[in-house]
Amino acid sequence: MVVTGCLGAKEGVVAKVHPSVLAITGPHDTEGVMQAVHQHLPKPHDPYVDLVPPQGIKLTPKHYAYLKISEGCNHRCTFCIIPSMRGDLVSRPIAQVMQEAENLVDAGVKELLVISQDTSAYGVDVKYRTGFVHGKPVKTRMVDLCRALGDLGIWVRLHYVYPYPHVDEVIPLMAEGKVLPYLDVPFQHASPRILKLMKRPASAEKVLERIRAWREICPDIAIRSTFIAGFPGETEAEFAELLAFLDEAQLDRVGCFAYSPVEGAAANALPDPVPEAVKEERRARFMAKQAQISAAKLQRKVGKTLQVLIDEPGVGRSSADAPDIDGVVKFKGGKSGEFAQVLIERADEHDLYGRKL
């Protein structure tokens, strides 16, 4: 017998009265119930799905995987058409997400990259409903998810974190080593007027204050962000504000796109579009500035020993490097999928070079 429903949230109460029940889960926990059923009553053989391994079929190398926690987005940034295509936020149940994470870890994954359209909104749509992971209540909430993933003893990297205030709560987990000290948080711009036109939150001042506070709690944090240059109506002065922000923020990893009028985006109707050549020229100036910042920051890593996860012999990534979008650490030797310690001897604008210890 499996007990499920509201009272299941108080597991101890039910277990005390009925110690022989096989499992107790909270409300709406279909996944938890099915797990308990399959544990005690194995699924009949199905030749069509039984060859699919428990971790599913993934296209990434064996040692890292993307973990999608939700679909859709409740924001309406004026340059973006994702909500019109994918709808509002729908969070996956925490038990399901954790089950997938555990399956991946069992299959040899050493790094999980948490993704979604809006990672920090995880659970908003279900009012942070409590789910059950191995019988323990866990809220459908980014910080709780990070804590649970952190217990798996692998690298956990957070992507697409919208800068909500509660993001601050995850920084101490980075300082504790529960999740990687890496935050991919798209700021998009720094001028208050442009941010307003984009329907994005926060002022550059507040963002800078928060970045300072994050670094105080977790000095090793690598912050990645993306920006748009040449948004409709962006003046040279507003673009200069963005460059000044970059100087102040000293971000570790940065991407910049020239504004592209995607069909259906509300921003396309804004006045004073920036000519194509100006957009491109601003993007190039932005990237040149960031290249200087990045080179100086990476130079400071020379002489340090970093833990890297090896993607292929001679190429690995440190905690500051997400696959495909950030830099790498180069050295001699090593085996794909293993961790190594590398003494950094040299740096350029994006990558580090060293000796495997």
Ligand code: SF4
């Ligand atoms: S840019 Fe990101 S936060 Fe904004 S609407 Fe698109 S998906 Fe949502």
